[in-house]
Amino acid sequence: MTDEKILLDHGSGGKIAHRLTAELLLPLFDNPILADLHDGAVLELDGGRIAFSTDTFTVTPLFFPGGDIGDLAVNGTVNDVAMCGAKPLFISLALIIEEGFPRADLERILKSVRRAADKAGVIVVTGDTKVVPKGAADGLFINTSGIGLIPPGLNIGSTAAQPGDHVILSGTMADHGMTILTQREGLAFDHAIESDSAALNHMVAGITAASNNVHVLRDPTRGGVGTTLNEIAQSSQAGIVIEEDRLPVRPAVAGVCELLGFDPLYVANEGKLLAFVPADESDAVLAAMRRDPHGQEACRIGRVTGDHPGQVILETRVGGRRIVDMLTGEQLPRIC
Amino acid sequence: MTIKHSEEYREPELARQLVAAIRKTSNKPVQLMEVCGTHTMSIFRHGIRDVLPQTINLLSGPGCPVCVTSQQEIDTFIAYARQEDTIVATFGDLLRVPGTDSSLQKEKAEGRDIRVVYSAFDAVKMAAEQRGQRVVFLGVGFETTAPTIAASILAARDMGLENFHVVSAHKTVPNALEALMASEAVAISGFLLPGHVSVILGLNAYRPFFDRYQVPAVVAGFEPTDILEAIRRLVEQIEKGRPQLANAYPRAVSDTGNAKARAVLDQVFEPVDANWRGIGIIPASGLAIRDSLAQFDALRQVPVEVAEAREPAGCGCGEILTGAKIPPECKLYRKACTPENPVGPCMVSSEGTCAAYYRYHG
Numbered sequence: 295m296t297d298e299k300i301l302l303d304h305g306s307g308g309k310i311a312h313r314l315t316a317e318l319l320l321p322l323f324d325n326p327i328l329a330d331l332h333d334g335a336v337l338e339l340d341g342g343r344i345a346f347s348t349d350t351f352t353v354t355p356l357f358f359p360g361g362d363i364g365d366l367a368v369n370g371t372v373n374d375v376a377m378c379g380a381k382p383l384f385i386s387l388a389l390i391i392e393e394g395f396p397r398a399d400l401e402r403i404l405k406s407v408r409r410a411a412d413k414a415g416v417i418v419v420t421g422d423t424k425v426v427p428k429g430a431a432d433g434l435f436i437n438t439s440g441i442g443l444i445p446p447g448l449n450i451g452s453t454a455a456q457p458g459d460h461v462i463l464s465g466t467m468a469d470h471g472m473t474i475l476t477q478r479e480g481l482a483f484d485h486a487i488e489s490d491s492a493a494l495n496h497m498v499a500g501i502t503a504a505s506n507n508v509h510v511l512r513d514p515t516r517g518g519v520g521t522t523l524n525e526i527a528q529s530s531q532a533g534i535v536i537e538e539d540r541l542p543v544r545p546a547v548a549g550v551c552e553l554l555g556f557d558p559l560y561v562a563n564e565g566k567l568l569a570f571v572p573a574d575e576s577d578a579v580l581a582a583m584r585r586d587p588h589g590q591e592a593c594r595i596g597r598v599t600g601d602h603p604g605q606v607i608l609e610t611r612v613g614g615r616r617i618v619d620m621l622t623g624e625q626l627p628r629i630c
Numbered sequence: 631m632t633i634k635h636s637e638e639y640r641e642p643e644l645a646r647q648l649v650a651a652i653r654k655t656s657n658k659p660v661q662l663m664e665v666c667g668t669h670t671m672s673i674f675r676h677g678i679r680d681v682l683p684q685t686i687n688l689l690s691g692p693g694c695p696v697c698v699t700s701q702q703e704i705d706t707f708i709a710y711a712r713q714e715d716t717i718v719a720t721f722g723d724l725l726r727v728p729g730t731d732s733s734l735q736k737e738k739a740e741g742r743d744i745r746v747v748y749s750a751f752d753a754v755k756m757a758a759e760q761r762g763q764r765v766v767f768l769g770v771g772f773e774t775t776a777p778t779i780a781a782s783i784l785a786a787r788d789m790g791l792e793n794f795h796v797v798s799a800h801k802t803v804p805n806a807l808e809a810l811m812a813s814e815a816v817a818i819s820g821f822l823l824p825g826h827v828s829v830i831l832g833l834n835a836y837r838p839f840f841d842r843y844q845v846p847a848v849v850a851g852f853e854p855t856d857i858l859e860a861i862r863r864l865v866e867q868i869e870k871g872r873p874q875l876a877n878a879y880p881r882a883v884s885d886t887g888n889a890k891a892r893a894v895l896d897q898v899f900e901p902v903d904a905n906w907r908g909i910g911i912i913p914a915s916g917l918a919i920r921d922s923l924a925q926f927d928a929l930r931q932v933p934v935e936v937a938e939a940r941e942p943a944g945c946g947c948g949e950i951l952t953g954a955k956i957p958p959e960c961k962l963y964r965k966a967c968t969p970e971n972p973v974g975p976c977m978v979s980s981e982g983t984c985a986a987y988y989r990y991h992g
Contacts, residue, residue: 299739310970479748538676539642554748555668555723555980557675612645612854614677616990622969623726625980 303623307516308560310623331529332452333374333512336444343446345380347371348439356403356433358477360469360488363436364406366564369493371440372414373513376495377567379450379502380442382414387421388437393428403434414493416440442495448502454509455530459598460576462569464497464583465490465591466542467519471561472550487546490588492565497586501569504582510570513563517621519595520559522568523606524620534606536596536618560621570598641855648858649681656685656865661817663810663953665803666824667694667981668852674990676854686861689816689953690986692806692906693824695771696723696979697951700905701939703770703799704729704975709934710766710797711742716932717760719753720768722746726978730939750782750796757786757794766928769798774826776800776917777891780898783919783926795928800917801904803827804839809912811843815954820846820864822857825879830895832887833877840875851879898923907941907975908948947974950983957987964988 303310320328327335334347351367361369368385375382387407391400411418469490476487494513501508510530514522519541527534543551543558551558565588571579576594583589606618664670670690673679679688692698708729711718718734725735725746738744743763747753750767757765769779779796786794803824810818823836828849840847846867850860860878867874877883895917904916919927941948945967946960957963957976967973969985976982 299736301735301739303735313970479752555671608677610675610677610680610854611642612676612678612681612858613642613649614680616674616677616680619989 301623306621306624307562308521308621308623312620330451330453331525333377334380334440336378336451343444345375345378345442345444346439347374348437349374350435350437352432352435353474354432355477356399358473358489359486360473361491361564362403362406363434364403365410366491367436367438368407368410368414368416369491369564370515371438372416372493372495373567375440375442376493376498377450377511377513378442378444379448379498379508379511380444381499382416382440382442382495384419385411385416385438385440387418389421389423390431390435390437391423391425392431392433393425395433400434410493414495445502447506450508450511452510452512452526453529455526455532455534455570455598456509456572457532457598457600458573459509459570460573460594461523461534461536461596461598462571462576462580462583462592463519463542463595464494464567464569464589465565466544466547467514467563467566468543468547468551468556468558468561470564471518472547472556475554476550487544487550490563490565492588494565494567494588497567497583497589500582500586501579504578505571505575507575508569508571508579511567513567515564516562518558518560518562519568520557520606520618521621523618526568526570527606528604530598531603533599533602533604534596535599536606536608538608538610540593540595542591542593556625559618560625573597644855645858648855648862652686652858652862652865653683655862655869656683657869659685659687660819660865660868661687661689661953662820662822662861662864663689663691663818664822664850665691665693665807666822666827667697667979668826669693669822669824669850669857670983670986671981672852672854672857674986678854678857682861686865689818690950690983691810691953692909692951694976694979694981694983695775695801696727697947697975697982698801698906698908699724699727699770699799699975700907701730701941702905702936705936705939706797706934707768708732708734708737709936710768710928710932711737711744713764713766713932713934715762716764716766717743717745717756718766718768719745719747719756721748721770723979723981724768724770726972727975728942728972728978730937750779751785754782754786754789754791754794757791758789761793764793764795764932766932767794767796769796769800772801772803772824772827773830773895776899777830777895780894783898783923784894786926787923792925795926795931796919797928798899798917798919800899801906802901802915802917804831804835805912805915806906806909807836807839808842809906809909809915810952811845813909813952815949815952818845818953819868820848822860822864823847823849825849825851825856825882828879828883828887830888830891833875833883833885835887836875844873846873848876849879849883851882906951908951942973945974947976947984950976957984960984
């Protein structure tokens with residue numbers, strides 16, 4: 295036993311969070327399905343394969359430009375299921391509500407859950423409601439779990455990146471994380487930015503229709519694109535090279551990041567995915583992504599190499615190269 | 631594809647030309663120091679070391695405000711967090727800096743009321759809304775940050791707030807340059823002077839330093855081509871043997887700086903000797919709150935007892951901050967000291983030299 299306390303960093307999705315998983319969770323629950331550490335678990339049942347995933351949503355503020363905790367809770371779980379190549383079908387909805395929470399807000403959030411579920415084509419099939427005393431929760435926490443069917447012949451994992459693969463990102467980075475941050479802190483900027491919260495299962499269906507050789511799909515949520523690429527590089531034992539001038543960031547988001555000293559590579563997204571596909575199929579996949587309303591700004595950002603396995607390298611605009619490390623803990627705004 | 635902020639200054643073609651010019655001019659081996667942490671980060675993020683000829687060695691100086699904050703000051707901050715009925719308001723990058731036996735982040739997990747703010751004015755607002763609590767703002771930073779903190783103290787005065795206090799641990803740059811030149815530990819052939827600090831101070835503020843040491847010194851902006859242009863000018867001065875004080879960031883920096891910001895600084899603070907981590911006491915390189923505003927000075931209004939601080943054993947931050955060592959030469963680097971488990975502040979702050987090496991250099 296130690297007297298160590300859990301810090302916010304343990305929930306950041308970065309290295310410190312990974313260490314907690316490795317030290318505390320994996321030894322206790324070790325099994326080959328969990329060991330994959332993919333966004334969702336792939337389960338073989340009676341010859342068929344289903345994807346199963348769970349996620350808990352805590353966000354302040356509950357309502358933000360581009361979405362609210364309700365659609366976030368649906369989209370997050372739908373996306374985790376979809377990243378296994380599955381077609382999401384059913385989700386659960388569990389609410390932990392703080393005593394005194396406005397009923398009108400709850401209703402608004404539930405309606406948003408419904409709208410998001412309809413858009414994604416999933417139905418809420420089971421649920422739970424708990425109310426805890428004032429102070430025991432921050433307004434409202436939501437847990438959702440999701441189940442989806444994986445079409446036969448599809449094998450998408452986080453360990454399957456191969457040298458020669460192209461790395462495609464479905465759109466701009468850091469929109470969600472910077473929106474939440476600016477809202478939370480009441481930072482006012484000239485240009486409005488909004489969360490990219492969206493369900494990506496329809497895009498995934500388009501991608502898998504265009505190519506049945508997709509090696510990896512991941513949604514770069516907490517920890518951002520930089521951290522997710524590191525996870526893929528490590529679990530696939532492959533090297534990844536990305537090009538700085540291909541990385542898409544909205545100017546207003548880039549401006550806020552620059553001001554606060556945040557690197558958009560490490561800021562959360564809630565409606566983006568990374569696809570690793572063989573070079574000769576990347577045009578078809580890219581075209582499929584761009585046909586989707588959430589993928590119009592999709593672009594190739596890099597490639598997989600046999601060199602420097604486990605490492606992500608960035609080629610900078612001025613012709614230099616540097617390492618893209620995994621996020622450590624939460625990014626903290628700097629002192630200028 | 632999508633246009634990035636400041637795209638026009640990241641022109642790859644211009645960068646190539648600048649690199650070619652530097653390579654053509656540079657013959658002598660030189661050690662150039664960037665004094666500003668934002669420069670350090672930009673140099674690493676853009677892989678600038680990678681494109682320079684081997685004759686040019688870039689040293690990172692004491693330009694990360696969190697890093698130069700002394701251990702005693704960090705312990706003092708923690709002592710304020712442990713006070714009853716006190717909210718400590720701080721910039722985010724101080725949270726993880728280890729003090730002698732704790733950090734603000736650990737104190738927060740223990741239940742102390744520590745809040746991250748983006749501006750000292752957020753702390754003033756907090757004090758106005760919670761009159762029953764004492765709000766202590768941790769004032770850390772250089773001439774860039776200090777004016778807004780000074781303005782927040784004046785705002786608190788105008789609002790009649792009695793529960794707003796600032797611990798002033800600010801540092802100022804020009805005298806630190808003199809200390810670096812006076813030090814025997816490292817021979818610096820030229821300085822990349824900080825951009826943001828110079829916006830406030832103006833180029834003329836470095837004139838006494840330059841006149842005394844006649845060392846090439848160029849103010850630089852933060853885009854890769856800004857930095858390359860400043861390096862080009864430094865190399866040219868050195869090769870020609872004609873040191874100059876020059877401004878390679880004229881779109882933001884003037885000769886006289888921002889008079890209004892300096893007036894506010896002067897109204898609220900007075901220069902005092904300050905203890906810099908790794909360097910020691912530098913005369914008149916800190917800012918203390920003037921007697922006329924003593925009611926806002928946490929150190930005078932709410933004195934805390936702090937035992938003599940111990941710097942972490944084996945930590946090379948001091949030598950790294952003066953350019954005497956690079957991070958891989960510190961025996962803790964990457965072993966006992968990592969961003970997850972930082973021993974010294976240079977590994978904590980996003981602008982710290984060790985964190986930059988660790989993240990971007992391997």
